[in-house]
Amino acid sequence: MGSEMLEFFVIGLTNTFTPFNLLIIILALAAGIIVGAVPGLSAAMATALLVPFTFGMSPSTGLAMLAAIGVGAVYGGGNSAILLNTPGTPASVASTFDGYPMSQRGEADKALNTSLISSVIGGIIGSICLMFFSIPLSRIALQLGAPEYFWITIFALTTIASLSQGAVFKGVLSGVIGLLAGMIGLDPITATPRFTFDYYPLMQGIDIIAAMIGLFAFSQMLVLAASMKSTVANYTAKKGIFKKVTARILRKSKLNLTRSSLIGSIVGILPGAGAEIASMVSYTEAKRWSKNSEKYGTGITDGMVASESANNASIGGMLIPTLTLGIPGGAGAAIMMGALLTHGIQPGSKLFSNHGDIVYTFMISFLLANILLLVVGYFLIKVTVKVLTIPAKYVIAGMVVLSVIGTYSLRNSMLDVTVMVIFGVIGFLGKRVGLNNGAIALGLILAPLAESSLVQSLLMASSENSFLQVFVLRPISLVFIILTIVSLGLPSLLMKYKRRADSKSR
Amino acid sequence: MxxxxxxxxxxxxxxxxxxxxxxxxxxxxxxxxxxxxxxxxxxxxxxxxxxxxxxxxxxxxxNKQNTEEEKQSPANWRRITGVFVSSVLFIIAIPIVGFYVSSLITMTLVSWLLGKDRSIKSLGRSFLVCAVITIFIYIVFRVLISVPTPEGILI
Incomplete structure (x- = not known):
């Protein structure tokens, strides 16, 4: 086993350091930063839109590109949080608490550099966690049977639901809507057409990526159209600030940086708890452990360090269950999983033995993307400031066209484009009534696994003649049943965190 | 509230x-x-x-109590409908007129309708900006990664 791992590692290294792979990572980081910096354009959206681009690439390069987009976007979101007090992506909400006061004091460059260095270090720690936890977890995953998988999918869906901002019922409803939409087409067991309303083309089912481009990109254009703001940012660069900030963070914020990055990675693993919650939790913890906690929210570097390192670390964490179990840890990871499936690769326990070369290339490329963020981010700081002044009307117009061509290029089908627009409207209206688009996406992608594991468990139960034995009494199942119940209690805990973080910002 | x-x-x-x-x-x-x-x-x-x-x-x-905590900003339904209807017309037009030409028209109209200034001059400005975006999309999708796009009477 060990020598095999080493072999894959070497293959991964050689595949990573090809000029094409490096170029793609750098371009993806730059694109991610720019998209992330524009308020209203999220990391999930950028990832969804770029899936069609990966078809011409090897799966590992394609995946590395998508991950790099996410890395760039989560960092880029911090830029507008600092300069405009508007988080570019939801992941940077906690960065506004200290980032904006800093830039108002004329320390925008200090805040931006702090954000860059923290993001890089957080991202590196997250990708190291990905490397070290994935392999043991994939071995455990090999031992899981249908009943365990059934409970894990239920756990994943209830967690994302219970994290839907205090409205648990609507969160569960969102997941269930996703599951129902995922059933459209031929059923995975007997190939009977379901919910096709006798419309023949629907037999092939809803294309996951088309639905996600609708949910995350098209719906967001409607949101942007609903509330258009023109934005102006001020930023003047000072010389030598980068070195000064780096030295300060490495000297004074070592502990905060490590703690926040670890919190970010762990929160990322939880299905549904993405970068947004990671940064909120680590901000609150940083304040709790700090000697001068009263300064948090007034424009303190440590607040930036906590939020920005955690949100980037969470990306690595999010990918752990995606790769090892085939259960995405969040919206961005769900899209990446959709991309994997479109490439004909099934994530899960067998991924590591069947496609070891792809996984290792991806993990090393991901680590490299986090390191390269330092360089790309450094040179782009001045550019992103200008990006923030692009009028929203052109962003909307361009994104509508990109959503359409991106969806069409998936299978050259106008039906997919129609599906994309329908999901865009569902996503938009859903958001207004309090549904959770991430949960819908998760339900959509988990529907086949949830169904096949349920039906298999039922067959097992009838052959063993004990429903209880199969569904409840297997140890790992029991753990996930308990976790599911606990996760339903999470909202109240989270509200407490949010309230504390909010009170800090004032 | x-x-x-x-x-x-x-x-x-x-x-x-x-x-x-x-x-x-x-x-x-x-x-x-x-x-x-x-x-x-x-x-x-x-x-x-x-x-x-x-x-x-x-x-x-x-329950008479309000369950939603966050107050949503009031939506500008005219703008939303505008973007939605333009997108639907866009999808209908693609197979008839061709992707790139209908893209240019849709983008010009959407960005013009969303702007505050609805003069003919601003329509011209929108057209110019969107022509640049269309050329960019054409180069990326047609020339670089050769994605097939539906063609109608035009491209």
Whole structure:
């Protein structure tokens, strides 16, 4: 086993350091930063839109590109949080608490550099966690049977639901809507057409990526159209600030940086708890452990360090269950999983033995993307400031066209484009009534696994003649049943965190 | 929060419950003739969906308290409808006129309609900017990664 791992590692290294792979990572980081910096354009959206681009690439390069987009976007979101007090992506909400006061004091460059260095270090720690936890977890995953998988999918869906901002019922409803939409087409067991309303083309089912481009990109254009703001940012660069900030963070914020990055990675693993919650939790913890906690929210570097390192670390964490179990840890990871499936690769326990070369290339490329963020981010700081002044009307117009061509290029089908627009409207209206688009996406992608594991468990139960034995009494199942119940209690805990973080910002 | 906005939120939940309940009933009607085992999962999920819809509906009717904490910004429905209708017309036009030409027209119209200035001069400016975006998209999708796009009378 060990020598095999080493072999894959070497293959991964050689595949990573090809000029094409490096170029793609750098371009993806730059694109991610720019998209992330524009308020209203999220990391999930950028990832969804770029899936069609990966078809011409090897799966590992394609995946590395998508991950790099996410890395760039989560960092880029911090830029507008600092300069405009508007988080570019939801992941940077906690960065506004200290980032904006800093830039108002004329320390925008200090805040931006702090954000860059923290993001890089957080991202590196997250990708190291990905490397070290994935392999043991994939071995455990090999031992899981249908009943365990059934409970894990239920756990994943209830967690994302219970994290839907205090409205648990609507969160569960969102997941269930996703599951129902995922059933459209031929059923995975007997190939009977379901919910096709006798419309023949629907037999092939809803294309996951088309639905996600609708949910995350098209719906967001409607949101942007609903509330258009023109934005102006001020930023003047000072010389030598980068070195000064780096030295300060490495000297004074070592502990905060490590703690926040670890919190970010762990929160990322939880299905549904993405970068947004990671940064909120680590901000609150940083304040709790700090000697001068009263300064948090007034424009303190440590607040930036906590939020920005955690949100980037969470990306690595999010990918752990995606790769090892085939259960995405969040919206961005769900899209990446959709991309994997479109490439004909099934994530899960067998991924590591069947496609070891792809996984290792991806993990090393991901680590490299986090390191390269330092360089790309450094040179782009001045550019992103200008990006923030692009009028929203052109962003909307361009994104509508990109959503359409991106969806069409998936299978050259106008039906997919129609599906994309329908999901865009569902996503938009859903958001207004309090549904959770991430949960819908998760339900959509988990529907086949949830169904096949349920039906298999039922067959097992009838052959063993004990429903209880199969569904409840297997140890790992029991753990996930308990976790599911606990996760339903999470909202109240989270509200407490949010309230504390909010009170800090004032 | 004043009383009127509270009622609006309750209406939202009420309609959400009503719409999902209606859709679920439609789906249940479709799934009645499914055979075992392809009926298990749909029935379970439909059951859950009915329960959730009814709970949300009842909560909206009974509970006078506002459940949503965040106040949403009022939507500009004219702008939203504008973007939506343009997109639908765009999709209809693509197979007839061709992708790139209809893209250019759609983008020009959308960005012009969304802007504050609705003069002919601003229409011209929108057209120029969108022509540049279209050329950029053409180069990336057609020349660099050669994605096939539907062609109509034009490109």
């Amino acid at each position: 004043n009383k009127s906005s509270r009622t609006v939120y309750q209406h939202k939940d009420f309609y959400l419950g009503l719409v999902t309940l209606f859709i679920t009933i439609l789906l249940i009607w479709q799934s009645l003739n499914f055979q075992y085992p392809s009926n298990v999962f749909p029935w379970v999920i439909e059951g859950v969906m009915v329960i959730l819809s009814v709970v949300i509906l009842l909560k909206a009717v009974i």
